[in-house]
Amino acid sequence: MSSFSYLYRKTVSERAFDMKSLWESTVRIPKRRSAEGLYERDVVVIGAGMTGILTAWQLQKAGKRVAVLEAGRIAGGQTGRTTAKITSQHGMIYSRLLREVGQKKAQLYAEANQRAISEYEHIIKKNGIDCDFERLPAYLYSTSDRTGLCSEAAAASALGIIAHEAEIHELPFVAVGAVCFEDQAQFNPLKFIRALAAKLEIYENSPVKSVGSQIVCTDRARFLTKSVVFATHYPLKDIPGFYFLRQHQERSYVVALKNCEPLHGIYYSVDAAGLSLRSAGDILLLGGNSHRTGESRKGGAFGSLKAAACKFYPKAEIVHMWAAQDCMPHDGIPLIGRYSLWHPNWYVATGYGKWGMTSSMVAALLLTDMITGKRNPWENLFSPRRIRPESARENFRRDMKESVRGLWTGLTRGKEKCRCGEGEFRARCTHMGCKLVWNPHEKTWECPCHGSRFDGAGRLLDGPAQKSLSSGPDNKNGDKYK
């Protein structure tokens, strides 16, 4: 045992974990019935995560009759496991956007995300929602290299964000540089969603099995509709759209600590193995350790976070641990808009790059304008059909290589049966047949090409796959909130 992990065992106490997030463990969202029969609605939204709920909310406000179909439980996908910082500070994005897409588009990106923060505040205040929403500064920091932070501050402030270089005093380690964005926010995402969901027509345990140009079907229901919004995190239809060629998925990890001084800002590191921090009442959330889904690392995905907790917060107790994943688009800009040329009434929102709180609000506002026929200046910037800069092509090539390798090993070695987890499976993903990899830390099967995940019994956990490995019934998030 390394001296570090010995220290960890001695000082940071923890109890058994069910891998539910702080929010999932403390907020109960009332159950909804499944869809059954024939319905007619103006818009069907597929997926009841933050994107689906906000989009349905905005569309309903605009006078549309909307139904939301959710495969499992409301917010049972990635939204239940977010760290819920509501910020337009998305890493070093503004200096990059200025370089790659120019001043006009960079400005639109900043405006859209700043507008998203105010829209959350507006909804929360207007509807008296108790969801621990608070405004506070966001800090982008480095413990090793301040190069770039200065130009990020200048870029953001040139685009209208109140941003400046800053010193950080409340973290238990030294940051050599930081950029502060004033007036950002954080909240409890499930308390917020519970309040909105209460006013929406939502069907749970209703996985969508097929989508036509004006019809959406589950096993037991058919919805005739004018427009369809795919808010499924990873778009569920590969063709048309080809979203599996436009993004990959990354997992990251969170530990929640008790007995720490509360922070007065939200923090995100630009360093390779840096930490993300925020407080939620008397709990501190420590996040990080991202990697491509399916490439789980030796030592356990939570290992370095636990070690950091031990080093920086020696009196702390770990009270929750969880992981989640998000879609990483090749050019770092979310894909929001028309699903494809072939289906002008299908809409999609994906590729949030781990900034899905503001991005899902941007999606809700933009898609509502598109569906109700209003012009929106953000349309071209987020359009899934946009032309990508050179840097995106490099990411595309890398993802293609991964996909071809996964498909090839799936074809040549995927017939082997593997005994891991609770059964014996053909370790081929039900999405495109890529070879799956066993993750011993989370006890899951994972696809390194597109990021689908299955539990030890072969049940589907995360898409793009839509079917379990086993012949048993799909259990898409169905048992997350018992």
Ligand SMILES: Cc1cc2nc3c(=O)[nH]c(=O)nc-3n(C[C@H](O)[C@H](O)[C@H](O)COP(=O)(O)OP(=O)(O)OC[C@H]3O[C@@H](n4cnc5c(N)ncnc54)[C@H](O)[C@@H]3O)c2cc1C
């Ligand atoms: C560790 C971590 C921390 C993060 N922290 C932050 C943060 O601090 N701030 C921030 O802005 N972003 C953060 N993010 C990103 C953010 O959490 C996500 O981008 C966001 O939650 C995605 O929401 P969504 O609604 O698009 O997807 P989801 O919440 O996954 O919702 C999609 C829903 O669609 C359903 N679905 C799928 N297939 C079907 C089907 N066939 N039929 C019906 N329903 C279906 C799923 O069951 C699911 O409920 C974080 C991400 C990670 C990984």
